[in-house]
Amino acid sequence: MIYVDNSNKFKILAAVYSFYDQFLKGFSMVCKPGCHTCCTVNIVATSLEAGYLLRSSFFDDLDLKKLLFSATARPIYRPGMSTNQIADICLRQEEIPPDRVEHGEGACPFLDQKGLCNVYEHRPFACRAMSSTEVCQYGGEAEMEPFLVTVNLAIYQIIEHLDKDRTSGNLLDVLSELVNTQSISPGPGNRLISNMALPGFLVTPDEQGRFRAFLRRLADFQVGGDTTLGAFLPQSGFR
Numbered sequence: 001m002i003y004v005d006n007s008n009k010f011k012i013l014a015a016v017y018s019f020y021d022q023f024l025k026g027f028s029m030v031c032k033p034g035c036h037t038c039c040t041v042n043i044v045a046t047s048l049e050a051g052y053l054l055r056s057s058f059f060d061d062l063d064l065k066k067l068l069f070s071a072t073a074r075p076i077y078r079p080g081m082s083t084n085q086i087a088d089i090c091l092r093q094e095e096i097p098p099d100r101v102e103h104g105e106g107a108c109p110f111l112d113q114k115g116l117c118n119v120y121e122h123r124p125f126a127c128r129a130m131s132s133t134e135v136c137q138y139g140g141e142a143e144m145e146p147f148l149v150t151v152n153l154a155i156y157q158i159i160e161h162l163d164k165d166r167t168s169g170n171l172l173d174v175l176s177e178l179v180n181t182q183s184i185s186p187g188p189g190n191r192l193i194s195n196m197a198l199p200g201f202l203v204t205p206d207e208q209g210r211f212r213a214f215l216r217r218l219a220d221f222q223v224g225g226d227t228t229l230g231a232f233l234p235q236s237g238f239r
């Protein structure tokens with residue numbers, strides 16, 4: 001089920017996900033199948049990721065329009081700015097305008113009764129980026145190594161860059177727009193925000209060396225044939 005012709009970009013996105021899976025092997029974490037504290041209605045995604053998610057066979061026999069109609073009628077987190085817009089403001093050392101902080105209650109509609117994700121292979125990066133070195137299931141908070149937080153932010157930015165002419169928003173809103181209107185533009189009624197090209201990365205001085213090594217590894221990752229991820233990313237700052 002493809003609503004937008006993004007086949008080539010889906011391949012690049014899948015390579016970014018695959019790279020991240022490999023990269024994560026260098027970090028210890030306690031997350032395991034059935035943990036689902038982070039599976040809420042407040043997940044944010046780009047339109048590219050939502051289109052990729054719709055490739056999941058889980059949607060083949062599902063009345064997705066109906067599911068999304070009720071899921072988006074309730075309060076859910078709706079970001080006011082994209083990750084690259086925020087990064088751009090930080091890099092210019094300006095003040096970030098306050099975000100709408102409303103978060104919705106309840107589990108992600110793609111979670112099954114056993115606490116497993118029905119769309120796991122196609123889940124967006126926001127789901128992949130959530131991990132913890134401490135069990136957070138019983139009211140605790142997720143703990144993450146600071147460098148992994150930096151890497152996660154960079155990958156959010158890179159995925160937005162790959163989709164820079166389109167939109168982001170709450171995953172359920174973006175899916176709803178794709179399914180109902182096949183629209184990828186922000187509009188007065190659709191609650192989506194415009195994506196932006198990568199303005200640069202937010203890295204602390206003590207992380208610079210490790211971050212450069214991470215970027216080289218990312219840029220050298222194979223997408224297919226002789227092509228690597230570096231071919232799809234801005235050259236400045238990538239070598």
Ligand code: SF4
Binds near residue numbers: 043108111116123124
């Ligand atoms: S898409 Fe899957 S991993 Fe992501 S929040 Fe929903 S159930 Fe959890």
